[in-house]
Amino acid sequence: MSGTAMTVGWVELRDAALSAIRRGWPVTPGTFLGSDRRWHGRDEPTGFCPIWDTWRDTPITDPAHAQEMWSQQPYGVLLVCGRGVDVLELPHRLFGLLPAPGVPQVPVAATAVPPRRWLLFTATGSGALSGELASAKVRLHTAGAWVALPPTAVEFLSPQRWLEPPQNPSTRRLRTTDEVQHGLLTVLLRSGTGADDDQG
Numbered sequence: 001m002s003g004t005a006m007t008v009g010w011v012e013l014r015d016a017a018l019s020a021i022r023r024g025w026p027v028t029p030g031t032f033l034g035s036d037r038r039w040h041g042r043d044e045p046t047g048f049c050p051i052w053d054t055w056r057d058t059p060i061t062d063p064a065h066a067q068e069m070w071s072q073q074p075y076g077v078l079l080v081c082g083r084g085v086d087v088l089e090l091p092h093r094l095f096g097l098l099p100a101p102g103v104p105q106v107p108v109a110a111t112a113v114p115p116r117r118w119l120l121f122t123a124t125g126s127g128a129l130s131g132e133l134a135s136a137k138v139r140l141h142t143a144g145a146w147v148a149l150p151p152t153a154v155e156f157l158s159p160q161r162w163l164e165p166p167q168n169p170s171t172r173r174l175r176t177t178d179e180v181q182h183g184l185l186t187v188l189l190r191s192g193t194g195a196d197d198d199q200g
Contacts (some may be wrong), residue, residue, distance in 0.1 A: 082143025105164065
């Protein structure tokens with residue numbers, strides 16, 4: 001596939017990797033779906049994952065390196081969490097509580113794979129998730145985790161997409177994970193929404 005002309009999707013992935021790095025977000029390449037509907041990018045990949053086993057220790061932070069990598073293959077763009085950027089993952093039922101007073105505006109992406117989830121991008125904080133948010137099925141992705149950045153496709157479905165892009169003036173400056181958690185918890189308690197058996 002190395003000699004194949006770059007498609008629009010390929011160019012968009014390369015641009016996404018470069019944009020992330022220019023914002024100071026470390027990334028790593030992920031496997032990708034070929035026209036044969038199989039995963040490519042590493043030896044015998046069985047699904048969507050980083051192409052390198054050393055992704056935690058060797059994230060790409062240099063635009064020239066990213067330009068080279070994403071000019072070779074249409075790799076997925078994975079954010080390496082815990083290196084300045086964390087991600088709070090909310091179940092669909094909680095997203096109706098936002099936006100709300102007291103919850104800082106941050107970049108937000110929607111996952112492509114049901115049940116739909118919402119990814120809130122924040123500045124790395126304490127690395128701990130409050131018990132109340134954990135009970136409400138909120139997940140914290142920090143050191144040792146990665147998440148797919150738009151427009152990466154993680155399944156045979158539409159790709160991840162931005163709802164609040166990071167380049168918007170209101171979301172350009174990341175707020176700390178702790179600050180966003182505090183705002184979410186306040187809204188959660190005020191609404192009376194808590195833990196339940198909802199999977200989405």
